[in-house]
Amino acid sequence: MFEVILFLIPSSLIIIGALIVIFAKNPVHNAMGLVMTLVSIAIIYITLNATFVAMVQMLVYAGAVMTLFLFVIMMIGVDKKEQSKESIKGQTFLVSGVFLILISTLVYVAISSEFRWDLWFDAVEFTVEGTPQLIAGTLFTSWIFPFEIISILLIVATAAAIALAYDTQRKKEDA
Amino acid sequence: MLEVTTDWYLTLSAILFSIGFFGMMIRRNALIMFMCIELMLNAVNLTFISASRHFGQIDGQVAVFFVLVVAAAEVVVGLAIIVSIFRKQSSASVDVLNLSRG
Numbered sequence: 191m192f193e194v195i196l197f198l199i200p201s202s203l204i205i206i207g208a209l210i211v212i213f214a215k216n217p218v219h220n221a222m223g224l225v226m227t228l229v230s231i232a233i234i235y236i237t238l239n240a241t242f243v244a245m246v247q248m249l250v251y252a253g254a255v256m257t258l259f260l261f262v263i264m265m266i267g268v269d270k271k272e273q274s275k276e277s278i279k280g281q282t283f284l285v286s287g288v289f290l291i292l293i294s295t296l297v298y299v300a301i302s303s304e305f306r307w308d309l310w311f312d313a314v315e316f317t318v319e320g321t322p323q324l325i326a327g328t329l330f331t332s333w334i335f336p337f338e339i340i341s342i343l344l345i346v347a348t349a350a351a352i353a354l355a356y357d358t359q360r361k362k363e364d365a
Numbered sequence: 366m367l368e369v370t371t372d373w374y375l376t377l378s379a380i381l382f383s384i385g386f387f388g389m390m391i392r393r394n395a396l397i398m399f400m401c402i403e404l405m406l407n408a409v410n411l412t413f414i415s416a417s418r419h420f421g422q423i424d425g426q427v428a429v430f431f432v433l434v435v436a437a438a439e440v441v442v443g444l445a446i447i448v449s450i451f452r453k454q455s456s457a458s459v460d461v462l463n464l465s466r467g
Contacts, residue, residue, distance in 0.1 A: 212385075227381075238418045296379030301375070350441075350442050
């Protein structure tokens, strides 16, 4: 019973936070809803025995990425008057239809017994603990090539962000 | 006795992904659209982690790290693009961006 409560409270917080993200008018409120969702997902990770991933989720997502979001909101200002007129006719109606199809398909796939997603592997009784030792042991042996590529991607992204956000106009005025 | 199985986590992930998709399609502020992409990526991460527990394999949790890094890189570049667009157009709405006559 305790396990069920520990699932239901964070999952309802996740859904509420996601709804705040898409329906709140003030961008700062959207960001706070996203923080709520991310922290609740970290709690879910802990219940799934992925403790290290939960910590990384808190540090990288709820810490770094959200700081970046709030910083950009500060820079470009709070734009409350997002025009509500649809540039595509009947957009909300169409998207609602696609949303209903998508959510019903995904939930059906998730809960139906027809879709045997354990056809190739059997579900196991023992649980794997997501400790730093175990994750590092896998990451630096069988995943070492993707790891190297992703480090190059991070360097490129950092350089690209500096190049994109650099204000060339102001440079000329200073000179 | 009610027991939390993998299906519950998958259902939560499906709902979260659909909400993220819905927000992505109806909002026009580029920042909010980025937040909705984050929602969808987190739904995928949740699927990875629950599959990792279901099969007793650590690889799902390692894959989450790669998704995390790609998400961070994507947010950094995307927000830089939004800032540089905001300098020119003084708006973060995606409807204003018709520079290439889209």
